[in-house]
Amino acid sequence: MATIRARKLASGVVTYTAQIRIKRDGVQVYQESQTFARKQAAQAWVRKREAELDQPGAIERANRVGATVKEMIERYVLEMEKARALGKTKLATLKAISESYLGEVNDEDLNCQILVEYAVWRMGPEGGGVLPQTAGNDLAHLGAVLSIARPAWGYQVDPHAMGDARKVLRKLGYNMRSRERDRRPTLDELDKLLTHFQGILAYRPSSINMLKMTAFALFSTRRQEEITRIKWADLDEEGNRVLVRDMKNPGQKLGNDVWCHLPPEAMAIIQTMPKAVEEIFPYNAESISASWTRACKFLGIEDLHFHDLRHDGVSRLFEMDWDIPRVASVSGHRDWNSMRRYTHLRGRGDVYAGWQWLDVVLKAPVNLGARTLK
Template sequence: MATIRARKRTDGSISYTAQIRLFRDGAQVYQESQTFARKQAAQAWVRKREVELDQPGAIERANRVGATVKEMIGRYLLEMAKARPLGKTKMGTLNVIRESYLGEVKDQDITCQTLVEYAVWRMSPEGGAVLPQTAGNDLAHLGAVLSIARPAWGYAVDPHAMSDARKVLRKLGYNMRSRERDRRPTLSELNKLMEHFEGILAYRPSSINMLKMVAFALFSTRRQEEITRIKWADLDEEGSRVLVRDMKNPGQKIGNNVWCHLPPEALAIIQTMPRALDEIFPYSAESISASWTRACKFLGIEDLHFHDLRHDGVSRLFEMDWDIPRVASVSGHRDWNSMRRYTHLRGRGDAYENWKWYQKILLAPVKLGARTLK
């Protein structure tokens, strides 16, 4: 049974509230209502909904309580933590989404329009005025949750909502693709950072040895999370290579273990580390990132990420006339398109051939703090 009631708004205009109530055996089993500005729209909605609700199982689906985006993200984080903790960027992004208004949206209400509205809201002043690329990252991380919410947990998620939303945003002119970074540290910037970290070690010897961390990241082209996972058991000194476990890869992140060649500078740094623990660099990736960020801020070095050391390391090898397969044996890249994003050449030759800090880095003593000892 459906009814349409006209109501006068405070501004004098008329709205039309359409209400559908369904009964079985004298008991009401379903109720739904919507308000429209035009009576014809209300009548069209009633006809459409009555046809939909007449389908087998429609009332049961409509009465389903469902799960919110916040609940789905919470479950995703819990399940993923059992396999391997997520990166801080993805974790932070998902936490922002679930605490936003989108977090209260139910699974069956996630549509292309809902996702487009959220992305546009994120780019507005009210949503944080983020760049389109950041909004695109939001959708990408949320998409990882939605992609398994339906098949793994049975949530009523439209499997086409996310892909349709991305198509709509592209049609609207938003470039949601991540901007390729071409930032590399200059030798002057690295010299300032080394001097800063040397001063910290002189004052606090048991702090993270950022001299060795920074240099190893540059010469090995390894990510900070990968560096902190490397164990002595993963090192093949004779073959000058190391087993990088769970290397980041879009198609396979967990169990993607890759043997990577170590340039002589990187192997030499490893050989100066104490064999006191299972890990070669027994530090926290989060603490390394925080130390790097504080140093750059203190020194006035703008827009330089720790990950840019990987860019610098890959570019350096090409500047030394290494070919693609040889560089890939160090970086772990599987194809040129991926490696190209890390390649930003400045010239020819090894810019670090006579680097004044290299010998200091090798000779720098390592004192492991109480937090790193077992």
């Protein structure tokens, strides 16, 4: 049932408020009102709105309280971390999105235009002036949330909004794809880093053994999170291989357990670790990253990430004339295209043949300290 009431304002202007009330079995189930300057406009709105509300499910949709982007992100993080902790970069990005103006947008209102505006805002001075690739990463992480928000939790998310936004941004000339890193550590940089880590261990023996972590990451080509998850039970010494659990893969985040071959240098490093706890390298991945970042800053080494050791390790194997299947048996890559991103050749041969630091790493004592109490 609809009513239209005229109201005279203090200025003498007359407005018309149209109100729609819908009852079912004597109980009011919906109410909505709008104010117009003309009675004819109010009448037209009533006719149009009553026709819309007469459609199946319209009342339920109209009464629905929408969820904000921030609420969707919070639920995503909560549900995902029940299975496995999200990476710190993804967590930080999602938190930043939820705390921005985009976090207050309702699921029903989130569309292509809003996503494009957000990406452009991020690239502008008010949004941080980030590179297009960074804005693209923002959309990618948010896209992971939206991809399950509708089918898993029933949020009213436009399934085409993210894809359309990316198409629009490409048409506008923004290159949102991440830049492929080709950074590899030099022998001089590694010499400085390992000397620095050696000094830290000399006065704090129970700190993270970054000597072994650095060398193992390089020779095994393993990611830091993978290294800290490896247990003694996952090691096959006779087969010179290790089971890498939940290996990172775009299409399979969990349960992607892969047996990876260990080059002799990596196996030798493992054999110097004490069997005091379940994990071979019982360290915190974030602490490893922080230690590496502090060292690079202190030594003036620019733009070198711990993950670049994986690039170096994969490239080294190709420089030693290993073929693609053999390299993949170490790195765990499933296809050449993804492996290619890690391959940046400098020449031929093993640059680490006779490397003085390998012997130092193997002989370095390990003091796990309080970690043995777990």
